[in-house]
Amino acid sequence: MPDILSRPFRFGSNSGQPITRRDGIAKVTGTAIFAADNMPDRLLHAVIVPAGIARGRVTHLDAEAAEAHPGVTHVITPQNRPPLQGDPSAKTMMFSFRIEVLQDDAVRYAGQPIAMVLGETLEAATEGAHLLSPRYDVEPARVRLDDSPSFAFDPAGFGLPADVEHGDVDAGHRAARWVVDATYETAAQYHNAMETHAIVAEWDGDRLTLDMPSQALAISCAAYAFYFGIPAGNVTLRSPYLGGGFGSKAFATGPQVLAILAARMTGRPVKLMLTRQQMFGPVGHRGATRQRLRLGADDRAALTVIDHEGLAETSSFDDFVEPAAGASQGLYAARALRSTHRAVRLDIGTPGPMRAPGEASGSAALECAMDEMAEQIGIDPLEFRLRNYAETEPGTGRPYSSKALRECYMQAAERFGWAGRPLKPGQMRDDNGLLVGWGMGTALFPCPMFAAEARATLRPDGTALVETSAADMGQGAWTALAQIAADSLGLPLEKLEFRSGHSGLPDAGVAGGSGHTATAGGALHAAGSDVIRQLGEIAAADPASPLYGSGNAGFVARDGRLYVADDDSRSEAFAEIIGRAGGAAITGNGTASRPPEDAERHAMSSHGAVFAEVKVDPDLYQMRVTRMVGAFAAGRIINPRLAESQLMGGMIWGISFALHEEARHDPRTGRIVNADFAGYHVPVNADVRGLEVITVHEDDPYVNALGIKGVGEIGITGAVGAIANAIWHATGKRIRRFPIRIEDLSTA
Amino acid sequence: MNRFDFIQPITIEDAIAAWRPGAAWLGGGTNLVDLMKTGALQPELVIDITHLPGLGTIETLPDGSTRIGALANNSDLAHDPGISRRFPMLAEAILSGASGQLRNAATVGGNLMQRTRCAYFQDPNAACNRRVPGLGCDAREGENANLAILGWSASCIATNPSDFCVSLAALDAVVEVQGPAGRREIAFTDFHHLPGDTPERENALKPGELILALRLPAEAAQFATNSRYLKLRDRTSFAFAIASAAAALRLESGRIAEARLALGAVAAKPWRVTEAETLLTGHIPDPALFERAADAALAGAAPSGGNAWKIDLARRTAARALVMAAAGTPARMPALPASPFGELTGEPTHA
Amino acid sequence: MSISITLTLNGAARDIALDDTRVTLLDLLRERLALPGTKKGCDRGQCGACTVLVNGRRLNSCLTLAVTLDGAEITTIEGLAEGDELHPVQSAFIENDGFQCGYCTPGQIMSAVGLIAEGHAGEDLERIREGMSGNLCRCAAYHGITLAVREATRRMAEDKKGQAA
CATH class of the missing domain: 3.30.43.10 (Uridine Diphospho-n-acetylenolpyruvylglucosamine Reductase, domain 2)
Structure with missing residues (x-):
């Protein structure tokens, strides 16, 4: 590793510490304020009316009945909806979706807003919405992958993934001694953050204040400003805490635009909180996929080809195609690789990115196919993966910026006790006669960086203020970013004030793609370093300072003091330096982004290995994941406690993907029949047992200045396949649809 | 609202x-x-x-029967020492349902009155004969993978979601009700109705009648040492049953002197199967016998939609519940009541 | 129709005039009494985010009509700590990292307080998991939640023993 990167300022005393969450007390005492907790005076409550059919036209809404209900103040329908200044079908930015905001009476998916009711109380508005009793002209709904023809599309960045091919795919197929040709299906999944999409909107002239959870504050402000024809600077967005996001709170949504519109129309603050049922439709989801995997391997169990075809649903009016097949590009050293994507237009809300988009669905299929190949060849699934270990990026041959995947395999396998696993399925039982199965999968997620800005101010008393508009949706930004900032300034955490979650602060970019800590942290680090640089210049030029004249040697900040590099005998407290210089605070600015040439030179990914044990009742087929060990190499870990929780959370999302989540549509109306937490299962506490996370040490000098790769999403990848493979190992049944249910094992 | x-x-x-x-x-x-x-x-x-006064009491009457007031809540009932000792299957069924919070609120009477979870009943925009007679049944052509396989009709294929009621049906409970015309008693197995042509008439209550209490006959306690409730779910806890069974045996000198078997999640009412009980009586407990009894229990089953798979699963569930009952009621309530993983032994090194 | 009820809310008596029978305890707390610490996650008893203690027992406040509560004693997350001193469950959640986003946390904590008072789970991890299964956590911080509940159970038992001695 280049020496320049191991200077002490990079390894301050805060980063790397498993400190507890700085927002912990607020969150355990109920004083952490989420969007819907706000209650300005003269507040009106808004309630959305969702379409009960997936395709057709609204022919009647009983606005009279709703308006007559005591406490109802307004009924907003396509007939009286005030105009928007920006076209809701425009895609003005890279990350925008066409939104449904009562532009017409057409119904394009079940759950689409078809009216909004405002009331003095939540109870009144809720019943008003019910009283609208919509009637429809119903057209047959297209809600399953076979309901419409598939089509190819031109890749155009976000939402329209490119097809990729490396090597001679046909030759790869021909050279195969062993062949797997299997098709896997993944279900439509809905983010369902515990906090539903909520907003409190208030206008003051042409200035707009929003209390709203957002994973991308600046982008949200720009989007809402566009729709309402005001400068982005006129929008103030406060998002100190998000009650979960998972990708669904990074974009402007129709319901939230309608609430802002209602606030402008009425001149009163408006609060809208989607019901749980309303989360199934207008705020994105992980699109269902059907994936065909064709794998070839030669006599030595070396992959000759991975040929991955993805088919995914998108809506009838916008494009987001789950980039599932892309997951096969970066993992194994196959001689030829091909990933293709096709889409199907259905009468559903537009899908969008949901935690580990592409990789979660794609690696689920790929890791199962790898297991099927290992079975066919008759070798251990881990051994099979090691034989196809990619020392450089498959296809491109680019070196990895770092890759400790081999260590992940070894450490996780050791901890799990993988050695001695019988190759054949159905060989293991526990004391109670339950079938036991072990499976594994490789985890992979890219580590993108976005652009961010931050500001640091060293105050005359030696404390500091650091500011950036980061989003804490549970990953721990309030804590991890503060740790990075404190180190960049050489201060203990208690001398640091960290302001975040407000659009008036420097733009911290998007909390997504597992890149927030690296990106916002990078900007904070640069801002702090800028302060220290300025402080050093002042001290080096001040004859009264013990640091006078040592500018060429460089300085190191530590514990509120500035030291001459490599000379601990010469130092001075920050406050003294500033005091003699006139007592003015020193402000530093920082930005972070990844230079394109860096992104070109190396392949950059986090890696991991997940091993799962499941138990299955041999007659009744109920399943339970009883143990899971994941080892992940994700660069530098800023806070092991928080990172472990992120990785475990991801692995539990893997359980959820493998065994639980599935939106089911009524075949005729297209309505989702299980649009609630009783019907749409996510794991409960009792589903989670015996989880372990190992973070494998990795120094990455190229990925970014801090060496951070990100841990938010990789936990899901690998885990899904590991569980499905363990179920096969327990039962001998290959279930190629997710989620795997009792019904599937019963009928297999 | x-x-x-x-x-x-x-x-x-x-x-x-x-x-x-x-x-x-x-x-x-x-x-x-x-x-x-x-x-x-x-x-x-x-x-x-x-x-209302006096409806929360759980008491043993002079004739040895147990009377449970309609307002006793599910948690209190499940943890009542007398109930868990004499009717452990009731406690296991209750504790396998819903969540701790819901059980703290839900009452015994309310459990009997629970409505179906059929998505088309729950959604006022869907056609449902049970909710609005004559409207039709959207479930027939809809998502019906978990709906009835027994006792359904062309007008309704809903299932009863209660766990508690399955065990009550097995134990010959009696429902005490009072209405404008005074008090009367209803045998538990007559309480819930099959849909027939009138699915809206879900139970035997007449207009204005109120459930006052449940009574369990003294004889029901004779099953205490050999009775289990088993519930299959797509999630380890806090989920409705895909199939369930309450099985109780009274053993005398190694033979089954008396048997009780009821199935859940298969019909609009808890499905007591006396044919299977008769088949078991007088025999030595044995897995093959239990298989035959389970076969008999599902003899009349037919898919009401895409749920043929449930028939064999319900059969296996019934057979297993009998095996578990024969093995004996555990000394302590399993950590996961009514679950196939209830007795999972050994804690992994980490939580 | 206006109905008056009296509650003991976090230790203080409150007279409340309800002009609407439909108001749930959850919406009463959040929208009318400025106590938004209790969270709405599903509004249908399916997630546990709204869990509060009513007369010492954990309940889903979203399914409880406020008009039925005359005379009830209610404890919400805002009333759990004694001044600056956190309840043992609260501090155990911080120390064991029993949350991420924090949205389900008030419900998890109130549920844990209720579970510990019920006394059926003890320090048995499997029983704690089952007992806490009425509280969904989409971030899936279940590992930390389970450990936090066990630690709080242990600590509260020790405190009780200490007081008795």
Whole structure:
């Protein structure tokens, strides 16, 4: 590793510490304020009316009945909806979706807003919405992958993934001694953050204040400003805490635009909180996929080809195609690789990115196919993966910026006790006669960086203020970013004030793609370093300072003091330096982004290995994941406690993907029949047992200045396949649809 | 939720006098308030019965039977020392349902009155003969993978979601009710109705009748040492059954002197199968015998949609519940009541 | 129709006039009494985010009509700590990292307080998991939640023993 990167300022005393969450007390005492907790005076409550059919036209809404209900103040329908200044079908930015905001009476998916009711109380508005009793002209709904023809599309960045091919795919197929040709299906999944999409909107002239959870504050402000024809600077967005996001709170949504519109129309603050049922439709989801995997391997169990075809649903009016097949590009050293994507237009809300988009669905299929190949060849699934270990990026041959995947395999396998696993399925039982199965999968997620800005101010008393508009949706930004900032300034955490979650602060970019800590942290680090640089210049030029004249040697900040590099005998407290210089605070600015040439030179990914044990009742087929060990190499870990929780959370999302989540549509109306937490299962506490996370040490000098790769999403990848493979190992049944249910094992 | 009048009577007589068509009794509210929110139920008058005197008591009567007041909540009942000792299967069934919070609110009477989880019943925009007679049944051509395989009709294929009621059906409980015409008793197995042509008539209650109590006969306690409730779920906890079974055996000198078997999640009512019970009586417990009994229990089953797979699963569930009952009631309630993983041994090194 | 009820809310008596019978305890707390610490996650008893203690027992406040609660004693997350001193469950959640986003946390904590008072789970991890299964956590911080509940159970038992001695 280049020496320049191991200077002490990079390894301050805060980063790397498993400190507890700085927002912990607020969150355990109920004083952490989420969007819907706000209650300005003269507040009106808004309630959305969702379409009960997936395709057709609204022919009647009983606005009279709703308006007559005591406490109802307004009924907003396509007939009286005030105009928007920006076209809701425009895609003005890279990350925008066409939104449904009562532009017409057409119904394009079940759950689409078809009216909004405002009331003095939540109870009144809720019943008003019910009283609208919509009637429809119903057209047959297209809600399953076979309901419409598939089509190819031109890749155009976000939402329209490119097809990729490396090597001679046909030759790869021909050279195969062993062949797997299997098709896997993944279900439509809905983010369902515990906090539903909520907003409190208030206008003051042409200035707009929003209390709203957002994973991308600046982008949200720009989007809402566009729709309402005001400068982005006129929008103030406060998002100190998000009650979960998972990708669904990074974009402007129709319901939230309608609430802002209602606030402008009425001149009163408006609060809208989607019901749980309303989360199934207008705020994105992980699109269902059907994936065909064709794998070839030669006599030595070396992959000759991975040929991955993805088919995914998108809506009838916008494009987001789950980039599932892309997951096969970066993992194994196959001689030829091909990933293709096709889409199907259905009468559903537009899908969008949901935690580990592409990789979660794609690696689920790929890791199962790898297991099927290992079975066919008759070798251990881990051994099979090691034989196809990619020392450089498959296809491109680019070196990895770092890759400790081999260590992940070894450490996780050791901890799990993988050695001695019988190759054949159905060989293991526990004391109670339950079938036991072990499976594994490789985890992979890219580590993108976005652009961010931050500001640091060293105050005359030696404390500091650091500011950036980061989003804490549970990953721990309030804590991890503060740790990075404190180190960049050489201060203990208690001398640091960290302001975040407000659009008036420097733009911290998007909390997504597992890149927030690296990106916002990078900007904070640069801002702090800028302060220290300025402080050093002042001290080096001040004859009264013990640091006078040592500018060429460089300085190191530590514990509120500035030291001459490599000379601990010469130092001075920050406050003294500033005091003699006139007592003015020193402000530093920082930005972070990844230079394109860096992104070109190396392949950059986090890696991991997940091993799962499941138990299955041999007659009744109920399943339970009883143990899971994941080892992940994700660069530098800023806070092991928080990172472990992120990785475990991801692995539990893997359980959820493998065994639980599935939106089911009524075949005729297209309505989702299980649009609630009783019907749409996510794991409960009792589903989670015996989880372990190992973070494998990795120094990455190229990925970014801090060496951070990100841990938010990789936990899901690998885990899904590991569980499905363990179920096969327990039962001998290959279930190629997710989620795997009792019904599937019963009928297999 | 529609607007409604609300009263809180303090005598049973006042409560019954206050009832009128369009009124609903409110106990714990866990089902009624939920369905009022979806709009599936829209009562004009809500009569809060939780302040009625004497309905929360669990007592043993002089004849040895046990009387459980309709307002006893599910948690108190499941953890009542007498109940868990004499009727452990009841406690296991209750504890396998819902969540700790819901069981703290839900009452015994309310459990009997629980409505189906059929998505088309719950959604006021869907056609449902049970909710609005004559409207049709959207479930027939809809998502019906988990609906009835026994006792369904062309007009309704819903299932009863209760766990508790399955064990009550097996134990020959009696329901005490009072209405405008006075008090009467209803055998538990007659309480819930099969849909036939009148799925809206879900139970034997007449208009204005209120459940006062349940009674378990003294003989039901004779099954205490060999009775289990088993419930299959797509999630380890906090999920409705895909199939369930309550099995109870009275063993004498190594033979089955008396057997009880009821199935859950298969029909609009808890499905007591006396044919299977007769088949078991007098025999030495044995897995092959239990298989035959389970076959008999499902003999009349037929898919009502895409749920043929459930028939064999329900059969296996019944057979396993009998095996578990024969093995004996565990000394302590399993950590995961009624679960195939209830007895999972050994804690992994980490939580 | 206006109905008056009296509650003991976090230790203080409150007289409340309800002009609407439909108001749930959850919406009463959040929208009318400025106590938004209790969270709405599903509004239908399916997630546990709204869990509060009513007369010492954990309940889903979303399914409880406020008009039924005359005379009830209610404890919400805002009333759990004694001044600056956190309840043992609260501090155990911080120390064991029993949350991420924090949205389900008030419900998890109130549920844990209720579970510990019920006394059926003890320090048995499997029983704690089952007992806490009425509280969904989409971030899936279940590992930390389970450990936090066990630690709080242990600490509260020790405190009780200490007081008795």
